[in-house]
Every structure is written in structure tokens, then in C-alpha cells.
Amino acid sequence: MQFTGTEHYIADKDLMVAVNAAIRLERPLLVKGEPGTGKTELARQVAESLGLRLIEWNVKSTTKAQQGLYEYDAVSRLRDSQLGDERVHDIKNYIRKGKLWEAFDSGEKVVLLIDEIDKADIEFPNDLLQELDRMEFHVYETNETVKAKVRPIVIITSNNEKELPDAFLRRCFFHYIRFPDADTLARIVEVHYPGIKKRLLSEALSRFFEIRDMSGLKKKPSTSEALDWIRLLVADDVEPETLAASDKNALPKLHGALLKNEQDVHLFERLAFMARREMR
Structure with a gap:
């Protein structure tokens, strides 16, 4: 599995080396650079080049790491219990899968894009350390462990708006996209x-x-x-x-x-x- 760029995306040698090194090491690729230098588009073109499905998680200032795993909709369950809905007896009906769960649950290799991770709270990267490292997480409401069936290619972008924790950086392969000549x-x-x-x-x-x-x-x-x-x-x-x-x-x-x-x-x-x- 080798990324060599596409006809729609001009990738220099260093960028291609970084992508392929991250794939071989099975580590997330952390891509930094000025806004507008093609960081997000890189993930799309890697997916296209390798013939893989792309799953995009667009991070916002209000995004929490837990949302990438799953969310438990307790409000809907309470409402359904008051209405006598039979769905209330199965808690799985109120578990909403996040983008990481979607990637882990895929039966084939996918590209997972975590876009603009620096927009979120400083604790956001730390909260994902174990999940990205072990490629698994626990769902406490159903007492099940979700493990990646096939390890996804993880590409994380940052506009350098804030520093990322050292513990998070150690687990990534890093590449800075310089402004093109x-x-x-x-x-x-x-x-x-x-x-x-x-x-x-x-x-x-x-x-x-x-x-x-x-x-x-x-x-x-x-x-x-x-x-x-x-x-x-x-x-x-x-x-x-x-x-x-x-x-x-x-x-x-x-x-x-x-x-x-x-x-x-x-x-x-x-x-x-x-x-x-x-x-x-």
C-alpha cells in the first residue's frame, strides 16, 4: 500500500515519504501547515489513491473526544420510557456511534481524517491517546469493548493554533507542509x-x-x-x-x-x- 500522489494533488517527495512511513508504522499522521496548503485534501487524495473509503471527523471548538467514540442519548430514553415505547428496554437503541467507532467497525481498511484537531480544547488530544494507540475503547453503558477489525489509516490535521501535548505528539508521525515554491x-x-x-x-x-x-x-x-x-x-x-x-x-x-x-x-x-x- 503505497501513496504516490494523484493527478489532482501535487505531493512532493517528503510528503509522500511521510504518508507511507505513517502507514508502515501504523501510527497517526499529524499534518501541520498554513491554512489552505492542502492538509484536508491530502486525506481525501490518500483515500482516492489507495481505493479506500474516507471517514471525516471535522473538529470544532465545542467538540469533545467522547463524541468520536459514541454518545448515549439519555434524554431520548427518558422520553420513550414516559411514552411506554418498547425501544427503551434495549439501551443500544440510544447509543450513537461516533466517527472512530465507524472506522473501527468497518470490515475493511479506511482512511480516518480528524480535521483541525487544534480547534478543540487542549485536553481533546490527550483524551484520544489510548483509543488511537490501542485501537479500542469500552462502551460502559453496554459493557462491550469495540476493537478495530482492520486498523485504519489515521490522518490528523492542525493549523498550529495551539500546541499539542507531548504525549500525543510521541504517538504520531509528523509532517509540516511547507508553502509551495x-x-x-x-x-x-x-x-x-x-x-x-x-x-x-x-x-x-x-x-x-x-x-x-x-x-x-x-x-x-x-x-x-x-x-x-x-x-x-x-x-x-x-x-x-x-x-x-x-x-x-x-x-x-x-x-x-x-x-x-x-x-x-x-x-x-x-x-x-x-x-x-x-x-x-
């Missing part, structure tokens, strides 16, 4: 927009990296934002010469796809104003 980003763009004009792509990426390298930006534009921006340039039939001639301190054309807060917009406006004053 110009050549790699060009290949990514060509995958999404085959047939794009070479000159337009070259000028767009040149302008994009100028923006990313600008000092003082609160949020640098990501890969996904570059793709959105270039899509708009293609749709508006923007000429490469227009991008080449633009002032690097001026607001970029269709800047709403790249700049996502007023502080960065104001930065460009101030730089453009100062440049005009110096020309007088």
Missing part, C-alpha cells in the same frame, strides 16, 4: 486550470509571491486563495501585460480573493499613497 505552485495551478496561458500564469505567480513577501501583512494569502484569484483572472480574461505593468505597492486586481482583512487592504492603500507622494 513558484514551480510547485505553477504545477498545482495547471492541475486545476489545464491550458492556462503560460504568460498569465507566470505574471500572476510573480505578483502573488510579491504580495506574500510584503512586510507587515497580517495574513499572507494561501494556496487556495491563489487558486481562487487566478480563476478570477482567467474568467475576466485579464491580460498578462496588465499584471506586469501594475505597481507592486498598489492594491492587486480582484484583491478580495487574496486579502482577507481590512488591515492588509489599508497597508496597500498607505503604500500606494506614499509612493504617489514621492513621485510628486
Whole structure:
């Protein structure tokens, strides 16, 4: 079982090594990187490449680790008991399986994505240590132990919003997805927009990296934002010469796809104003 990327996902050598090492070690793959660098998409493409089903657990700030295992709906059971419903005699009717249970209970190998684990409480990763390590957990309400029939490939993503516990990190294979260089980003763009004009792509990426390298930006534009921006340039039939001639301190054309807060917009406006004053 070897991941070599797909025609829809450009994976560099280090990333492919990390995925395959995690599979061989049978450890979760912890993937960090800037938002928009393809961490979530990696899990989808690993599943597609290996012909496996993908189970996604999207973590939120309110998510608890227990929800990934199961939830006991005591309120529904109480209501049904008051209504005289026969279902109340079997507690299993009120056990809701979580994503980990779904993955463990599958009769075949699956890819389990735990997406944006750093959004949850700091105790969330610690609460999953034993389950991810032993690939089993106990259901106290029914006194049964759920064990993984086939060990899933576990991919965990983090945007680095908070530090993860050392005990959790020790159990993972780690990879940081670096922001792609110009050549790699060009290949990514060509995958999404085959047939794009070479000159337009070259000028767009040149302008994009100028923006990313600008000092003082609160949020640098990501890969996904570059793709959105270039899509708009293609749709508006923007000429490469227009991008080449633009002032690097001026607001970029269709800047709403790249700049996502007023502080960065104001930065460009101030730089453009100062440049005009110096020309007088």
C-alpha cells in the first residue's frame, strides 16, 4: 500500500515519504501547515489513491473526544420510557456511534481524517491517546469493548493554533507542509486550470509571491486563495501585460480573493499613497 500522489494533488517527495512511513508504522499522521496548503485534501487524495473509503471527523471548538467514540442519548430514553415505547428496554437503541467507532467497525481498511484537531480544547488530544494507540475503547453503558477489525489509516490535521501535548505528539508521525515554491505552485495551478496561458500564469505567480513577501501583512494569502484569484483572472480574461505593468505597492486586481482583512487592504492603500507622494 503505497501513496504516490494523484493527478489532482501535487505531493512532493517528503510528503509522500511521510504518508507511507505513517502507514508502515501504523501510527497517526499529524499534518501541520498554513491554512489552505492542502492538509484536508491530502486525506481525501490518500483515500482516492489507495481505493479506500474516507471517514471525516471535522473538529470544532465545542467538540469533545467522547463524541468520536459514541454518545448515549439519555434524554431520548427518558422520553420513550414516559411514552411506554418498547425501544427503551434495549439501551443500544440510544447509543450513537461516533466517527472512530465507524472506522473501527468497518470490515475493511479506511482512511480516518480528524480535521483541525487544534480547534478543540487542549485536553481533546490527550483524551484520544489510548483509543488511537490501542485501537479500542469500552462502551460502559453496554459493557462491550469495540476493537478495530482492520486498523485504519489515521490522518490528523492542525493549523498550529495551539500546541499539542507531548504525549500525543510521541504517538504520531509528523509532517509540516511547507508553502509551495513558484514551480510547485505553477504545477498545482495547471492541475486545476489545464491550458492556462503560460504568460498569465507566470505574471500572476510573480505578483502573488510579491504580495506574500510584503512586510507587515497580517495574513499572507494561501494556496487556495491563489487558486481562487487566478480563476478570477482567467474568467475576466485579464491580460498578462496588465499584471506586469501594475505597481507592486498598489492594491492587486480582484484583491478580495487574496486579502482577507481590512488591515492588509489599508497597508496597500498607505503604500500606494506614499509612493504617489514621492513621485510628486
